[in-house]
Amino acid sequence: MDFCHIYQEMFAALQQGGLERVAEAAYRIMDMPVMIADTSYVVTAMYPEEKTGDRQWDSSRMGEPILVEAIIAYQYDGHWNAIREAQGAVYIDWGYCKEHPKYATLVEKEDKVLGSLAFLIGDRPREDWHLDAVRIIAQAAGIAMDSRDSRMRKLVDLKEVMMQSLFLNNINSMEQFQRMAELAGFKTGPEYVLIGFLSGETQNKLFSDFIARRLMDLFPGSLLIHQQGCFYVLTDGRQIPQKEEVICRMTTRLKEAQALRAAFSNVFSDPMQLPLYREQVDSLLGLPESFRAGRTALHYRENALYIAMEALARNISEENLLHPVIRQLEAYDQAYNTEYLVTLKTYIHACYSKSGTSEALNIHRNTLAYRMEKIGEITGVNLRDPMTALHLLISFYYLDR
Numbered sequence: 298m299d300f301c302h303i304y305q306e307m308f309a310a311l312q313q314g315g316l317e318r319v320a321e322a323a324y325r326i327m328d329m330p331v332m333i334a335d336t337s338y339v340v341t342a343m344y345p346e347e348k349t350g351d352r353q354w355d356s357s358r359m360g361e362p363i364l365v366e367a368i369i370a371y372q373y374d375g376h377w378n379a380i381r382e383a384q385g386a387v388y389i390d391w392g393y394c395k396e397h398p399k400y401a402t403l404v405e406k407e408d409k410v411l412g413s414l415a416f417l418i419g420d421r422p423r424e425d426w427h428l429d430a431v432r433i434i435a436q437a438a439g440i441a442m443d444s445r446d447s448r449m450r451k452l453v454d455l456k457e458v459m460m461q462s463l464f465l466n467n468i469n470s471m472e473q474f475q476r477m478a479e480l481a482g483f484k485t486g487p488e489y490v491l492i493g494f495l496s497g498e499t500q501n502k503l504f505s506d507f508i509a510r511r512l513m514d515l516f517p518g519s520l521l522i523h524q525q526g527c528f529y530v531l532t533d534g535r536q537i538p539q540k541e542e543v544i545c546r547m548t549t550r551l552k553e554a555q556a557l558r559a560a561f562s563n564v565f566s567d568p569m570q571l572p573l574y575r576e577q578v579d580s581l582l583g584l585p586e587s588f589r590a591g592r593t594a595l596h597y598r599e600n601a602l603y604i605a606m607e608a609l610a611r612n613i614s615e616e617n618l619l620h621p622v623i624r625q626l627e628a629y630d631q632a633y634n635t636e637y638l639v640t641l642k643t644y645i646h647a648c649y650s651k652s653g654t655s656e657a658l659n660i661h662r663n664t665l666a667y668r669m670e671k672i673g674e675i676t677g678v679n680l681r682d683p684m685t686a687l688h689l690l691i692s693f694y695y696l697d698r
Contacts, residue, residue, distance in 0.1 A: 307437035488534030493578035548593035
């Protein structure tokens with residue numbers, strides 16, 4: 298193989314149009330399908346766009362993200378570690394690539410890893426010059442990716458600066474906010490919501506890049522910043538009903554592998570109040586796993602009282618917080634094998650609805666009426682008093698937290 302010819306092809310491809318032309322020229326040289334992805338596993342160029350039988354290739358051909366299972370498998374099988382140790386191109390025919398072996402290498406520019414390059418071998422015979430050719434093509438891909446990323450970096454950096462300024466209350470007027478938003482390419486609107494994403498794999502750079510790119514794809518034009526292991530996204534509050542299903546699906550799929558979870562602030566209209574809504578997001582992300590009960594996405598509007606209970610519990614003992622009726626009925630139920638405490642709790646949570654309480658407990662209305670009369674006799678408490686009802690509601694929320 299004439300390596301001078303490969304260099305000439307790559308130089309011409311870079312002049313003609315960058316990464317896509319590099320992929321097209323690489324296919325001509327190797328006669329193998331080629332895929333170039335960035336560090337977040339998003340495919341930036343591939344050629345040709347036709348079915349190969351490889352799930353990773355075919356999902357990307359349809360414009361979909363690389364399969365999460367493939368990414369996790371690549372990590373577990375040690376593919377990228379093998380490439381790093383080789384400091385060049387490698388032939389992979391084990392693990393996830395057993396049925397579809399590949400040539401693969403990292404795409405680098407000045408010792409900075411920008412992504413990865415892979416060729417799908419298929420039925421083609423392996424030849425001695427292949428690995429050297431892959432290395433040369435990867436160098437050209439690195440030049441193209443660095444050029445593309447440098448154009449995007451200014452816009453991304455400005456969005457991060459804007460988000461940081463909002464967190465620190467350094468934007469003092471809507472006029473200033475609008476000017477920065479225009480420069481950063483952030484689309485302003487009447488409503489906003491802050492979403493936080495936290496992963497158990499806070500030290501995994503590849504996974505962090507993967508999540509960052511997923512979020513940029515999911516929320517184009519939004520503000521995104523990564524701080525202390527958490528991703529914060531400021532976006533249009535009106536988009537949430539459409540986006541929530543996708544977010545829940547993403548966090549659920551990644552829950553076992555990376556413990557990813559999400560939290561939504563309340564919808565708000567004043568972006569200068571962002572620190573307040575960051576507090577909402579952080580408080581939700583800080584809730585213990587036992588409270589989350591398997592849920593990967595929480596809304597503050599549905600959990601504000603639980604958050605308040607967590608804060609209150611840190612400053613007051615349980616016995617001083619609970620309404621005394623709780624312990625009274627608890628002791629009575631234990632002594633006489635009754636169910637007055639659960640009856641009262643259901644009645645309070647049903648907003649004093651007798652039919653709702655009867656249905657929830659699967660008892661007759663007359664049985665409920667008898668139980669409520671007995672509860673009044675045992676405790677001597679007026680359940681129609683608003684402050685009593687509120688205290689009981691808080692007590693039950695505290696016990697359920």
